[in-house]
Structures are given as C-alpha cells and as structure tokens.
Amino acid sequence: MLNYLIKRLLWMIPMLIGISLISFFIMHLAPGDITASESAFNPKASEESRQKLRALYNLDKPLITQYSLWLKRIVKLDFGNSFASHQRPILWQTKDAKGNITKGMIQDALPITLMINLIGLLIIFTLSIVLGVISAVHQNRWPDRLITIFVFIGFAVPGFWLALLLMYWTGVTHSWLPISGLHSAGYEKMGFIAQYVDLLKHLILPVSISSLGGLASISLFVRNGMLDVLQQEFITTARAKGLTENKVIYGHALRNTLLPLITIIGLSIPGLIGGSVIGESIFAIPGMGKLFFDAVLMRDFPVVMGVLTIGSVLTLFGNLIADIGYAWADPRIRRGISN
Amino acid sequence: MKNLIQNPLALSGLIIIIAILFIAIFAPWLSPYDPNYIDIHSILLPPSLSHFMGTDGLGRDVFSRMLFGSRISLLVGFVAVGIATIIGTFLGAIAGFYRGLVDSIIMRFVDIMLSIPSFFLILAVIAFLTPSIWNIMIVIGLTSWMGVTRLVRAEFLSLRSREYILAAEAMGATDYRLISKHLLPNSLTPIIVSSVLGIASAVLTESGLSFLGLGVQAPQSSWGNILTDGKEYIQFAWWLSLFPGLAILITVLGYNLLGEGLRDFLDPKNKNQKK
Numbered sequence: 190m191l192n193y194l195i196k197r198l199l200w201m202i203p204m205l206i207g208i209s210l211i212s213f214f215i216m217h218l219a220p221g222d223i224t225a226s227e228s229a230f231n232p233k234a235s236e237e238s239r240q241k242l243r244a245l246y247n248l249d250k251p252l253i254t255q256y257s258l259w260l261k262r263i264v265k266l267d268f269g270n271s272f273a274s275h276q277r278p279i280l281w282q283t284k285d286a287k288g289n290i291t292k293g294m295i296q297d298a299l300p301i302t303l304m305i306n307l308i309g310l311l312i313i314f315t316l317s318i319v320l321g322v323i324s325a326v327h328q329n330r331w332p333d334r335l336i337t338i339f340v341f342i343g344f345a346v347p348g349f350w351l352a353l354l355l356m357y358w359t360g361v362t363h364s365w366l367p368i369s370g371l372h373s374a375g376y377e378k379m380g381f382i383a384q385y386v387d388l389l390k391h392l393i394l395p396v397s398i399s400s401l402g403g404l405a406s407i408s409l410f411v412r413n414g415m416l417d418v419l420q421q422e423f424i425t426t427a428r429a430k431g432l433t434e435n436k437v438i439y440g441h442a443l444r445n446t447l448l449p450l451i452t453i454i455g456l457s458i459p460g461l462i463g464g465s466v467i468g469e470s471i472f473a474i475p476g477m478g479k480l481f482f483d484a485v486l487m488r489d490f491p492v493v494m495g496v497l498t499i500g501s502v503l504t505l506f507g508n509l510i511a512d513i514g515y516a517w518a519d520p521r522i523r524r525g526i527s528n
Numbered sequence: 529m530k531n532l533i534q535n536p537l538a539l540s541g542l543i544i545i546i547a548i549l550f551i552a553i554f555a556p557w558l559s560p561y562d563p564n565y566i567d568i569h570s571i572l573l574p575p576s577l578s579h580f581m582g583t584d585g586l587g588r589d590v591f592s593r594m595l596f597g598s599r600i601s602l603l604v605g606f607v608a609v610g611i612a613t614i615i616g617t618f619l620g621a622i623a624g625f626y627r628g629l630v631d632s633i634i635m636r637f638v639d640i641m642l643s644i645p646s647f648f649l650i651l652a653v654i655a656f657l658t659p660s661i662w663n664i665m666i667v668i669g670l671t672s673w674m675g676v677t678r679l680v681r682a683e684f685l686s687l688r689s690r691e692y693i694l695a696a697e698a699m700g701a702t703d704y705r706l707i708s709k710h711l712l713p714n715s716l717t718p719i720i721v722s723s724v725l726g727i728a729s730a731v732l733t734e735s736g737l738s739f740l741g742l743g744v745q746a747p748q749s750s751w752g753n754i755l756t757d758g759k760e761y762i763q764f765a766w767w768l769s770l771f772p773g774l775a776i777l778i779t780v781l782g783y784n785l786l787g788e789g790l791r792d793f794l795d796p797k798n799k800n801q802k803k
Contacts, residue, residue: 203636204636204639204640204643205641207636208640208643208644211640211641211644211649212644215649215652215653215656216656336601341781341784341785341788342777342781344728344780344784345728345732345776345777345778345779345780345781345784346773346778346780346782347732347735347736347739347773347780348736348771348775349735349736349739349755350755350769350773350776350777351773353755353762353769353773354769354770354773357762357763357766357769360765361762371737419569437597456642459642459643459644459645459646460645460646462645462648463645463647463648465645466647466648466651466740467736467739467740470740481648481651482651482740485651485655485742486655487654488655488656493652493655496549496648497644497645497648497649497652499642500645500648501643501644501645504643504644504645505643508643
C-alpha cells in the first residue's frame with residue numbers, strides 16, 4: 190500500500206509539469222504581446238500595471254526562460270495579481286504595509302464551487318445507487334424503462350436551458366425560490382439558523398441543475414455494473430447456497446458494483462468544475478466557474494492561468510483520492526497483489 | 529442491419545437524426561421567412577399560424593431561425609467529432625501498435641489533457657482567438673480526442689496478440705498494412721459508438737458556448753444564441769426560450785439513443801444480458 194502511494198504521488202510530478210506547460214502556452218496563443226492586447230481590451234489596466242506585467246512574465250526573455258520563471262513562482266504558490274479586479278491577489282490573501290488584508294480571488298471562489306459540487310456528489314451518489322439498483326433488479330420491466338427514460342433525458346437536457354426555465358417558473362412566476370446569488374439582502378442581520386436556511390434555499394436550484402447530468406450517467410453506470418455482476422459465478426454460488434435475494438443483491442452484488450464507482454467519481458471532477466461555468470453564470474454565484482468566465486471576458490490573463498492551473502491540480506488530487514480510495518477498498522490492491 | 533432496426537433505442541435515434549439531417553439540408557426551402565430578416569412591425573409575436581414559433585425581439589421568424597440553426601449544430605457535431613476521431617485514432621493506433629516509450633508518452637499526454645477541465649480549456653482558447661463557428665469546431669475537436677485514443681489503444685493492445693495478426697506479421701506485412709488492413713477494421717465498433725456519443729456532447733458544448741455569447745455570432749442563428757436572446761424576454765416571450773432548448777434536447781437525445789443502441793447491437797457481451 191505504501192509503495193503504491195509513493196509511486197502514485199511521484200507520477201503526479203510529470204503530470205503537474207505537463208499541466209503547467211499547457212496553461213502557460215495557452216496564454217501565448219493570444220496574438221501579439223499580451224500586455225498590449227490586455228490594455229486594448231481593458232481600459233482599467235494602467236501603464237504602471239502593464240510594466241509590472243511585463244516584468245512579472247519576463248516578456249522580453251525567450252519563451253523557455255519565461256516558462257521556467259513562471260514555474261518557479263507557481264511552485265511557491267504565487268499566482269500574481271489580477272489586472273482587472275483592483276489588483277487583487279489571485280490565489281491567497283496578502284497583507285499590505287498598513288496591515289489591511291486583501292483576500293485572494295480563488296480563496297473566495299473555491300469553497301463555494303467545492304460546496305456546490307460536494308453536495309451535488311452526495312446527492313448523485315445516493316440517488317444514483319438507488320435508481321441503478323432498482324433498474325437492474327427490474328431489468329426490462331416498467332421501473333427500469335421509466336428510469337432509463339429519465340437517464341436519457343438527463344443526458345440530453347441542456348443544463349442552462351433547464352436552469353432558465355426553472356428559474357423563471359420557481360423564482361419569477363411563483364416566487365418559491367431565490368434565483369440568484371447565495372444570500373438574500375439582509376443576510377448579515379439574520380440569526381444563525383435563518384442564515385443557514387437562506388443559503389440552502391439559494392442552493393436548491395444550482396445544485397439540482399449541476400447534479401442532473403452526473404445523476405443520469407452514474408445511474409446508468411450502476412445499472413450496467415449490477416447487471417454485469419449479477420451474471421458472475423459467485424452470485425450463482427450465493428444463490429445456490431440459499432441466501433435471500435436481498436442478501437445476494439445488497440451484500441454481494443452491490444458491493445462489487447460500487448468499487449469502480451469510486452474511480453468514476455474521481456473522473457467526473459473535471460466535468461463538474463468545468464460545468465460550473467454556465468451554472469454559476471446563470472445563477473450569479475461567485476464560484477470558480479464565474480471567476481474564470483469573467484476573467485476570460487476581461488482577458489485577465491493571470492486569473493485565467495491561475496484558475497486553469499488550480500482547477501487541473503484539483504482534478505489531479507481528486508483522481509489521487511479516488512485511486513487511493515479504490516486501493517484501500519479493494520483488498521487485492523491493498524495487499525499488493527496487483528498494482 | 530435488421531437487428532439494428534429492431535432495436536427500439538437505435539431506431540428512434542436514427543429517425544431523429546435523419547429528420548434533423550433532412551431539415552438542415554432543406555432549411556432554405558422549408559423556412560417560410562428569411563431567418564435574418566428584421567421586421568419591426570412584428571416584434572415578439574406569440575406562436576401563430578403565420579409564425580409557428582413566434583418572432584423574436586427584432587421581429588425575426590423564430591421557426592426559420594430554428595431551421596437554419598439545425599445546420600450549425602449538425603456541422604459542429606460532425607466536424608468537431610471528425611477532428612477528435614482522426615487525432616484519437618491516429619494516436620491510439622500508434623500507442624497500441626508500437627507500445628513501449630511512444631505509448632507511455634502518448635498516454636501521459638492523454639492523462640494530462642484529461643485532468644484539465646475541458647470546458648475551461650475551450651473557453652480560454654475561444655476567448656483568445658475570435659469566436660467563430662470554425663474556431664469552435666476546431667477547439668472542441670482538439671479537446672475531446674482523449675477518449676478515442678484510449679479506446680483504440682486498448683483495442684489494438686488486445687488484437688495485437690491474436691493469431692491472425694501474428695500470421696500476417698510472419699508473412700511479412702508492413703506496419704502500415706497491419707494497422708490499416710487488419711487492426712483498424714477490427715477496432716471500428718468502439719470508434720463508431722464513441723463518435724456518435726461524442727457528437728451529442730459536442731452539440732451540447734456548442735450550444736453552451738453560444739449561450740454564453742462565445743459561440744456562433746449574430747446574425748447567424750444557432751439554437752444556443754436564440755436561447756440567449758430569449759433569456760432577455762423570458763417573462764413575456766416564453767416561446768423564445770422553450771423551442772431552442774427542446775431542439776437541443778431532442779438532437780442530443782437522438783445521438784445518445786443511436787450511440788447506446790449501436791453499442792448494444794455491436795457488443796456481443798450485451799446480447800447475453802437480454803433475456
């Protein structure tokens with residue numbers, strides 16, 4: 190297990206270098222000098238900030254030198270400052286000479302996106318296991334057909350369209366739910382429980398929209414996995430020795446279906462982070478997706494590079510956790526029989 | 529082929545896609561109005577016999593714009609997936625055939641590309657280039673080849689050790705001949721299935737980009753940008769938001785149904801599951 194862990198961690202180094210390379214060269218796709226295009230698109234960028242930027246990215250030096258210098262700063266977790274948002278630090282808070290703390294943009298945005306996605310994953314996980322098992326147990330009968338129809342529609346429905354319709358229907362027509370942001374006006378004055386309820390109400394729509402696609406694909410995955418496992422010999426053995434059908438399904442089949450699910454969840458992380466762009470823009474939620482989208486529109490290059498890098502690193506860690514979880518849950522890997 | 533038609537999933541998918549193909553080809557003849565004709569006397573008219581899907585904020589006929597929009601989604605789907613399939617098949621074939629160092633390098637590159645959230649990558653590239661339909665198709669293609677690479681490589685690795693390949697090799701077949709005559713034709717199934725499913729996700733990505741204003745640019749109509757326009761009027765012109773979303777849903781559903789149907793049909797393992 191320890192060997193596996195070390196090996197897995199060492200693999201991440203070339204991966205991180207690759208990610209940083211791609212993030213870096215994407216920025217150089219922009220035609221011409223980025224400081225020139227920046228100032229052309231963003232009137233807020235002063236001559237001073239352009240000079241700073243040139244120095245920061247060493248634009249006078251060859252590309253390789255630029256990259257290695259950028260990498261050195263990234264390793265120290267220094268992502269620089271935004272051009273557009275009053276020179277806010279991108280990753281983490283800084284203190285100026287007077288002791289005022291300016292919070293980092295990603296520091297503010299990341300917990301919000303993580304919260305939405307974690308709640309989403311929790312819902313996806315529980316509901317899709319239920320749906321998948323029902324579907325598999327009743328294969329080709331009406332519950333299976335009904336769930337299959339739901340799955341295909343869930344795959345195909347454009348999230349932003351559904352978001353728009355739900356927003357209009359629950360928010361505007363009926364005023365049941367708030368439709369934008371995370372807090373109502375006067376949030377600071379509410380009591381603790383009222384704040385909590387307020388936040389939950391704001392989260393209902395964005396979380397349901399963001400979990401729909403995952404719910405569909407993982408339900409299908411659980412269904413097909415169950416059908417696969419139910420055909421294997423150990424299930425026949427379990428039935429032959431007289432176990433009840435419930436024991437066979439929940440004790441034997443489901444456990445073996447859930448194992449690969451850990452990997453699937455890990456693989457779905459980039460989709461969830463990437464998918465946050467549209468959802469967060471529609472619901473005006475200040476998370477990573479909206480931060481990235483706004484930065485892209487304002488051509489705020491350091492922020493774009495920062496979010497791209499952090500988003501990818503998060504994905505890597507998500508996969509790492511999923512792999513370790515898998516190794517831990519599967520005795521064959523845990524005991525080092527296979528790697 | 530007969531079995532394929534008997535598969536209800538695949539058949540309904542096929543019908544949907546053929547219908548969209550028909551609409552896209554004959555859009556100029558089917559549409560009652562010029563899709564870009566601005567008529568200030570008929571702004572935001574609800575659906576009626578003269579405007580099946582109503583008119584938009586500039587008085588343009590939504591039905592005509594929808595018909596022409598089908599061309600965009602079809603074009604984006606096929607070109608983007610075409611690019612992804614060519615790159616993916618090429619890299620996967622090389623990795624699976626030559627193995628060793630080439631394989632490791634290609635597969636690590638796949639891992640890296642997979643760990644960058646692709647929608648972020650697409651947005652960044654599109655924003656730095658100018659948003660146009662061609663850029664979108666190329667960028668979606670360049671960010672979605674990894675799945676095909678993995679599939680083709682896996683297929684090649686398993687086929688490589690079969691006896692007929694060894695026999696062909698022993699008879700002195702060149703690498704090129706082995707790949708193009710023996711290995712590729714036998715790996716077509718997963719490639720076709722993943723391409724059809726890939727078209728579905730390319731259509732969704734394009735509509736998402738157009739919805740964000742970074743996709744197909746006005747006055748050219750795409751389902752995504754009709755929806756964006758509709759967003760402004762959602763309180764008094766529901767038809768502007770409803771129809772484009774439904775069209776995207778039905779199209780994506782069509783490709784997914786066909787893809788899953790093909791998978792069931794072509795994969796011998798699934799046949800045993802059907803009781």
